[in-house]
Amino acid sequence: MDWDKLRIFHAVAEAGSFTHAGESLNLSQSAVSRQIHSLEDSLGVSLFHRHARGLILTEQGEVLNRNVREIFAKLSMTEAMISESKERAKGPLKITTTVAFGSTWLTPHMKEFLDLYPEIELSVVLLDTELDLSMRAADCAIRFTPPRQPDLIQRKLKRVRSRIYASPDYLSEHGIPSEPADLDRHHLIVYGEDAPQPTRTINWLLWQDREGEPRHPVLKVNNIYGIYRAVVSGLGVAALPSYMARMTRNLVHVLPELEGPETMAYFVYPEELRHSKRIAVLRDFLVRKIAEDDQG
Template sequence: MKEIFSAIPIFVAVVESGSFSLASERLGMTKSAVSKRMSSLEDNLGTRLFHRSTRKLTLTESGEQFSDYARNSVYIAQQGIAAATLNQGSPKGTLKINAPMTFSRLHLVPHLKEFLDLYPDIKVILSMDDKIVDMIEGAYDVGIRIGELKDSSLIARKLAKCNSVVCAAPEYLQRAGIPNTPNDLKNHNCIYYSLFQAGVEWTFLKADKKLKVEPTGNFIVNNSDVICEMLLQGLGICQMPTFIVQKYLNTGQLVQVLTTYNLPDHSIFAVYPERRHMPEKVKVFIDFIEKKFCSAYWDLDYGKSS
């Protein structure tokens, strides 16, 4: 019975990851060790839990039935651990964070040393990825999300407002002209962010009316740092968050256009799985970054004293 109980978290990791190899990475075990534990679990239960093939790993009918109970037992155990350790001394443990690449580099990473100095018993694993990942499947404790949030079981706390502007380098505007209306963008080289959550259209607001323009241009990329570099080089025009471009607007390296139009309001959120008792390590991290981000300091004029 002891072997069965100890194998349940490994079984759940395999089910949620979809493969032995991904589960082994998640658990910090070798693939062969995970496979052996699952074979031993099947032997102890007297039933086959997985259909194994070179391409796919799927659950048998018995595996499906066992999975429901196993996942619930792991969840309840996690809740118990969180409740038991909620007020026991300083926060501790491994904190897995998922956050967008450029925002992390510019505004999260610079604060992490201070956070780790404040909480030396916390170990941070930061995954920087512009794609929206499954928080539960990836076993993340907290994520940073920017823009509109999709409906999910995650809890969200707003950290700051996320302003955006349409901008370009002065040399580009001298060459291509300054757009006066969103429709003028049809005649411009629009650099496009391929992972833009709002879709393939740029939305502008004026007098309670929405105007949508589909950007077209000769460069599309999935990284905001690269877009910013292309803007600075004068390749084209783009809609960008001020947490990336404000300092270049302040120095004149980039110029905002279409200033009489508003862009949709977006925010920066911390998201985390719903739990009856929030782990202390998650609580202190969210409280910490909320204090850092709530003023949206990146919107300040860096060229002047605040």
């Protein structure tokens, strides 16, 4: 098969139209259409269903695109590895992590990292769902559950526990809890139904020192950063992860004798990037910054 036609096919499959693919490829719509027709003729199958709202891959088109996507991902990785200097780290590097950790801990440290390695072209993708690193949706990740794929390398970064916080305004109005039983009369903000951990683990405040039914929260939010913002607003009390410590200076740490269940943060990347200089310098930087924070 003609690699140029496959490149154009992949662009059309991702864009969903000849026009949008042509814009990304700097080709006319008619030129893109001709290349796709030529590829379909050479294969003897239709690759797209055409309709008024755009293009949809046929079953054969899905099979071809799945394989073409994997091939181009490996080519991109190979190109980056070949072009990467052995003496210094440079080139594109995409890291993904959760919205909360990325917003509150990772991105504030990226200026220092890029000052050290200005030739790295860094991208940060914040999602509470996991990208497929084996398909090069990202080069590396910081995750809070052990990776399930066998071809991924993992490095433990940090043990994370949650602690209880409230805003000064909230505490002046509702009082400071002095023992766990006092939580019964406070407004608790917890994680929603889409919790990334078992509900009883991540929402441990609802069960802390309580028998039978859990406490009733005033608000459920499906994102830790959203919980943090609700606490800052003075709505109530919540358990926030230890990596948010830098952001909690405008909050009060209450019931300091209580800590939530422990989770582990992992730095994860594919086996084929084991010798990547970019991965190595980012890994070492993260390990160093987390150690400094733990000592501070």
